[in-house]
Amino acid sequence: MSKPKGILSPKLVKDRGSLHPINYMKDSIMDLLVSFGFEIIDGPEIESEEFNFDMLNIRKSHPARQMHDTFYVERKSNLLRTHTSPVQIRGMLEKKPPLAFISGGKVFRKDDDATHLPMFHQVEGIYVDENVSFSQLKDLIYKIIYSLFGEDVELRFRPSYFPFTEPSAEVDILSKEGKWLEILGCGLVNPVVLENCNIDYKIYSGLAFGLGIERIAMLKHGVTDIREFYKSNLDFLSQFK
Amino acid sequence: MKIAYNHLVQYMPGNPTIEEISDSLFQLGHEHEIEDNIFDMEFTPNRGDCLSINGLLRDLAVFYSIDLNQEIYNERLNELNIDFKNQSEKICPKISFLKLEIDKVPELYKKSLEDYFSDLNLSKNNFFTDVSNYLSYETGQPTHCYDADTINEKLIFHEIEKQEEFETLLDKKITLKGKNAVFSLNNKVINLAGIIGCKNTACSTHTKTALVECAYFKPEVIIGKSVKYDIKSEASHKFERGVDKDSQEKVLRRFIQVVSEHANIKEMSIVSYNYKENQDIKIAVNVNKINQIIGININENDYLNYLTKLGFAIEENFIKVPSFRSDIKTQNDLAEEVARVIGYNNISRAEINIPKSDNRNYKDIENKLRYFLLDHGFYEVINSPFVGITAKEAIKVDNPLDSNRAFLRKNLTDSLVENLLFNERRQKDSVKLFEISDIYSSKNGIHKNRMLSIVASGRVGLNYQDFSKKIDTKYLTEMFQEILPNEFFDFQILSRDSLDTKIKSEIITLEVNIERFSADILSYREASKSPESFAQFNPISDLPISTKDLSYSIKDFSKIRELENLFLSYQSDIVKNIFIFDYFYNEKSQEVKIGFRIVFQSKETTLTAAQIELAYNDLIDQSLKIDGISIPGI
Numbered sequence: 096m097s098k099p100k101g102i103l104s105p106k107l108v109k110d111r112g113s114l115h116p117i118n119y120m121k122d123s124i125m126d127l128l129v130s131f132g133f134e135i136i137d138g139p140e141i142e143s144e145e146f147n148f149d150m151l152n153i154r155k156s157h158p159a160r161q162m163h164d165t166f167y168v169e170r171k172s173n174l175l176r177t178h179t180s181p182v183q184i185r186g187m188l189e190k191k192p193p194l195a196f197i198s199g200g201k202v203f204r205k206d207d208d209a210t211h212l213p214m215f216h217q218v219e220g221i222y223v224d225e226n227v228s229f230s231q232l233k234d235l236i237y238k239i240i241y242s243l244f245g246e247d248v249e250l251r252f253r254p255s256y257f258p259f260t261e262p263s264a265e266v267d268i269l270s271k272e273g274k275w276l277e278i279l280g281c282g283l284v285n286p287v288v289l290e291n292c293n294i295d296y297k298i299y300s301g302l303a304f305g306l307g308i309e310r311i312a313m314l315k316h317g318v319t320d321i322r323e324f325y326k327s328n329l330d331f332l333s334q335f336k
Numbered sequence: 337m338k339i340a341y342n343h344l345v346q347y348m349p350g351n352p353t354i355e356e357i358s359d360s361l362f363q364l365g366h367e368h369e370i371e372d373n374i375f376d377m378e379f380t381p382n383r384g385d386c387l388s389i390n391g392l393l394r395d396l397a398v399f400y401s402i403d404l405n406q407e408i409y410n411e412r413l414n415e416l417n418i419d420f421k422n423q424s425e426k427i428c429p430k431i432s433f434l435k436l437e438i439d440k441v442p443e444l445y446k447k448s449l450e451d452y453f454s455d456l457n458l459s460k461n462n463f464f465t466d467v468s469n470y471l472s473y474e475t476g477q478p479t480h481c482y483d484a485d486t487i488n489e490k491l492i493f494h495e496i497e498k499q500e501e502f503e504t505l506l507d508k509k510i511t512l513k514g515k516n517a518v519f520s521l522n523n524k525v526i527n528l529a530g531i532i533g534c535k536n537t538a539c540s541t542h543t544k545t546a547l548v549e550c551a552y553f554k555p556e557v558i559i560g561k562s563v564k565y566d567i568k569s570e571a572s573h574k575f576e577r578g579v580d581k582d583s584q585e586k587v588l589r590r591f592i593q594v595v596s597e598h599a600n601i602k603e604m605s606i607v608s609y610n611y612k613e614n615q616d617i618k619i620a621v622n623v624n625k626i627n628q629i630i631g632i633n634i635n636e637n638d639y640l641n642y643l644t645k646l647g648f649a650i651e652e653n654f655i656k657v658p659s660f661r662s663d664i665k666t667q668n669d670l671a672e673e674v675a676r677v678i679g680y681n682n683i684s685r686a687e688i689n690i691p692k693s694d695n696r697n698y699k700d701i702e703n704k705l706r707y708f709l710l711d712h713g714f715y716e717v718i719n720s721p722f723v724g725i726t727a728k729e730a731i732k733v734d735n736p737l738d739s740n741r742a743f744l745r746k747n748l749t750d751s752l753v754e755n756l757l758f759n760e761r762r763q764k765d766s767v768k769l770f771e772i773s774d775i776y777s778s779k780n781g782i783h784k785n786r787m788l789s790i791v792a793s794g795r796v797g798l799n800y801q802d803f804s805k806k807i808d809t810k811y812l813t814e815m816f817q818e819i820l821p822n823e824f825f826d827f828q829i830l831s832r833d834s835l836d837t838k839i840k841s842e843i844i845t846l847e848v849n850i851e852r853f854s855a856d857i858l859s860y861r862e863a864s865k866s867p868e869s870f871a872q873f874n875p876i877s878d879l880p881i882s883t884k885d886l887s888y889s890i891k892d893f894s895k896i897r898e899l900e901n902l903f904l905s906y907q908s909d910i911v912k913n914i915f916i917f918d919y920f921y922n923e924k925s926q927e928v929k930i931g932f933r934i935v936f937q938s939k940e941t942t943l944t945a946a947q948i949e950l951a952y953n954d955l956i957d958q959s960l961k962i963d964g965i966s967i968p969g970i
Contacts, residue, residue: 102893105900105916105930108799111864112709112768115716119867122703132690135699140721140774141731141782156556158381158576163563167734168744169778175733195690201721201773207737214720222690229675230631230686237685252680254365254672256380262630262672264680283629286668300629315870323873327717327755329764330876336867 116335117216117324120312121199124218127242131235133197133220138182140201141173146181151259152287166203166213175203178305180259183221187292192299193224199308212321216308221284223294223301229262229283232302236266236281239304243311244268251275260303261285276314279306337573339473340455341373343389348400360399363679366392374456382663384555384577388476391660398645398677406474409592416605418547423494425611427517428529430581431493431551432608434588435484436464438544438599446597464539464546467594469570476660477550477579477587478571480527484545486537489522493529495557500525505538510565517557519549530558530575532567548591550584580660581614617657617665621650629671631686632678642677643670701853702772705788707862712815713797714768714790719751721773729777744776748789749847753830756791760839763881766795768807772850789847791830793839800919800931812844819860820853877912877939884952887918887931892964896928899962903932908951912937 114122125135147153148160158164159177166175182198199218207213222235233252240250249269257263260282267275284301294301309321316335318324323331341354352360354373361368366386367378377392385391393402416435422428441463445453452470453460460466464481472478500512502525512518512525519527527533530553539546555578562572585608592604623636640650649656657664664670675683706716722733722741729746736742745751748771759767770790777783796802796811805811809827816825830843890896903914911934918931934955936948956967 102921102928103896105800105896105919107801108915109802110713110766110797110799111711112714113716114706114710114866115718117718118716123866129693132692134693139782139784141776141784154556156554156559158559161560161563162735163560166736168731169734169782171734173782193691195693205735205737213722213737213741222688226628228629228631228686229671230683231688233683234685234688238688252683253362253367254380254676254680256382261666261668262675283668283671286666316873318873323876325718325720327715327719327758327769328762328876329715329759329767330762331873332715332717334873335871 111336113332113336115332116312116316117308119335120315121216121218121308124243124306124308125197125199127239128197128218128220131238133195136182136186136196136198137200138179138185138198140176141168142176142181143173146184147174147176150184150288150291151180152285153258157258164205166205177204178202179217179219180305183219183303184292187223187294192294195222196220210321212325217305218308219303219305221301221303223284223289223299225299227283227300227302232281232283235302236279236304240266240268240278255280257282259285259288278311279304281305337377337379337387338456339375339377339389339392341375342451342455344392347393347402347404349403350400352400357396360396364395364676366395381577384574384579385476385660387574387577388472389474391476394647394660398642406590407593408586409589409596414605416607418607419490421490421492422609422611423492424517427495427554427557428493428551429612430584430610431549432584432588432606434548434550434591434606435604436546436548436592436595436601437603438595439602440599441541441544442598449594462539462541462543463598464543464548467591468548471587471591471594472570472574475583475587475590476574477583478574479548479550479587479591480533481539482533482537482547482549483539483543484547487521487547492520494518494520502528503535504532504567505535506532507535508567516561517553528561529553531561531565531569531572548588550588552579552581552584578662582659584608614659618651618654619657619667619670621653621655622667625667626671626674629668630675630683632683634674639674642674646673701855701857702850704857704860704862705853706772707864708819708857708860709770709790710864711862712768714770717752717755717769717771719748719755719771721745723750729779731776731778731782746775746777747847748773748775748787749791749845752789752791753835753843753845756793756843757835757837760837762878764794766798768792786850787847788850789845791843791845793843794841798915798917800916803917806841807844808842809844812846819857823854875939877937879938879942881912882936882943882948884934884936884948885917885931886934886955887929887968888959888965889968890928890930890965891926893928895962895964896930899930899959899965902959902962903955906955910936910938910943910947910951
């Protein structure tokens with residue numbers, strides 16, 4: 096159509112697509128952590144038992160290693176990583192402290208119900224240097240949570256247990272409905288793990304933390320059913336522009 | 337684990353309220369819910385020592401005075417002469433047996449035993465089993481009671497690896513497979529160690545002579561067995577987490593005490609086998625290290641005082657770890673004890689400054705590609721890697737959730753085609769999807785490739801420029817030439833013949849390794865931006881969609897924007913979307929034609945023709961109030 100001067104054409108509304116909300120959330124958190132000084136590293140989703148468990152002080156007897164919790168592949172020669180922590184092990188073996196790594200991506204556990212999926216996403220971080228303390232870990236966690244949920248949010252630390260951190264904590268935020276919601280796990284890196292990575296634990300200490308992306312995305316976007324994220328429904332995806 | 341408030345507070349002279357104890361438990365890291373004065377505890381797996389009244393009181397002792405006035409039988413006992421052989425001492429380094437004969441089975445229980453069953457709403461079994469269960473609750477150490485008259489052969493503890501039928505004392509028949517630690521009698525399994533005993537040797541309501549077994553089993557021998565055989569067992573829960581290595585004889589002496597409070601004991605004898613003496617764990621006293629780990633400044637007296645209250649002993653310059661705390665081995669473990677006592681929330685923040693990294697984001701090319709696709713209307717999806725159909729060199733999952741998820745996918749495109757069909761079934765006539773993910777294959781080892789897949793079909797876009805154009809290889813080739821003019825991508829047309837669909841439009845696919853994209857893409861300036869805020873999700877309707885079109889003839893061109901604004905800002909519960917699908921200037925007649933498509937969908941009900949007409953006519957009525965426009969045919 097040749098258009099004479101003076102005719103105002105309707106606006107040409109080009110439909111833009113959208114990033115997947117889980118990837119967008121993962122990227123947002125990783126961008127935030129990069130701004131704090133962390134470096135992004137990556138690793139494989141198919142891992143060895145050594146990197147996924149042994150190096151992280153998860154003993155042979157730990158329930159997580161059982162066939163009912165972990166997906167094994169190729170006649171048990173490898174497994175689908177159950178967390179992104181093995182990436183940090185690879186990072187620590189390659190680089191000497193001080194070091195600050197984050198890794199994000201898919202992880203797999205043998206769950207499948209209304210609130211758990213066999214595949215989900217994590218972002219985990221580790222910082223190793225001299226004299227890293229639990230009180231510094233708290234400062235970092237406050238900064239992360241405040242950035243994600245605003246400085247008005249109330250949070251609490253609870254003692255917990257992870258074989259790769261000691262002391263270990265879980266962090267909750269108080270919802271608008273007055274309910275405490277678990278947001279992340281964290282702790283000081285267990286000296287055994289540092290030793291496994293040839294880092295002298297008498298000189299260095301470290302902090303580590305991990306966040307479940309789906310949980311945070313559900314809270315931020317008000318999604319109540321985790322399965323919505325993976326239906327690839329355009330009516331769902333188009334809401335996250 | 338359920339623990340009654342009354343059962344705890346009877347040993348706490350200060351009579352703290354249930355709320356006070358609850359706060360203390362949270363501070364110590366013991367999550368729980370409270371219902372009807374019962375704590376429903378959820379302990380972390382390293383704190384098996386807390387799975388009892390006494391265990392919880394040991395932790396609470398750091399905040400409260402505790403008077404554990406449980407009587408114990410301390411008189412000398414005859415040695416039990418039992419024909420027993422431990423063939424697997426490494427996995428059962430400690431075991432004790434007590435043989436008890438009572439004159440009469442009691443009909444009524446004393447208050448503490450009766451309260452255990454009534455407060456926790458538990459069913460009774462028989463006298464000896466009831467005492468055993470109660471003591472497991474009180475001390476954390478499971479015991480197993482055999483009817484002594486049935487143990488008339490050599491009793492053997494061993495780890496076996498053979499298939500054998502076994503009927504539990506709860507009448508459940510299981511087939512033992514793989515390695516199992518068991519007690520055998522006459523070459524037949526009578527007890528799946530640490531899990532459950534068999535029916536034939538169990539005590540009954542008539543049993544007057546019991547053989548009580550009390551052991552320490554290595555947790556790794558017990559772990560997974562209750563899941564494997566689908567047996568819910570309080571004993572296995574405790575053994576999996578580790579019981580006190582030094583408590584076996586003491587618990588049996590407490591057993592005697594409780595029995596003696598209910599019946600006249602005619603005979604009793606005991607024997608204990610210690611195949612390996614426990615090595616005490618001792619950690620150097622170093623309050624500076626503790627302060628450095630936590631980032632606090634407590635003095636040594638306070639530090640040692642906390643530990644003493646938790647049951648640790650101070651010997652010269654060392655801290656001796658109590659036998660029930662198998663989780664404590666290092667200074668970091670002790671630091672956690674101190675942090676729990678202080679309260680994690682009472683530890684101040686200390687500013688952290690991490691040196692900035694100079695490393696660039698290694699996924700720059702990938703991210704640029706994602707925004708390029710967004711600019712052209714593509715939506716990013718994430719699919720499960722599990723598929724049911726194998727392909728050459730596909731990686732097999734040893735323990736899949738089901739046969740439909742027994743392999744890892746070898747390509748992304750198949751998943752995206754499923755996504756496309758899913759959306760087409762929901763009446764989407766323009767579908768553009770992409771996924772970037774690792775895929776794996778096995779050929780002389782495991783290989784990883786990071787791939788981009790795109791799948792598209794239908795209209796190029798829902799606007800007047802693209803509405804009548806169909807997605808084809810030409811469209812996509814030209815699109816990619818915009819950013820990589822010198823690179824060729826092999827777009828494929830996927831036949832719909834084998835797909836469950838009646839739609840005819842071409843499906844175009846591309847699957848390509850991310851490494852194929854050169855750094856030239858980095859110069860692309862994307863139009864799409866990251867969302868400025870986190871959009872609040874609106875529930876999706878799966879109800880049918882209806883569409884209606886409205887075409888206008890406009891002679892007064894100044895009214896175009898007014899009409900456009902009316903439609904594009906129109907709000908209705910049943911109007912899902914409105915867009916301009918046609919715009920044409922007729923030079924001969926000096927008029928503009930504009931076509932609007934209105935998409936109707938309700939979130940509550942399937943729309944009737946009348947409901948749609950109502951909204952449709954409302955739009956017509958409002959639009960015709962604008963001078964200089966008309967609807968041909970109306």
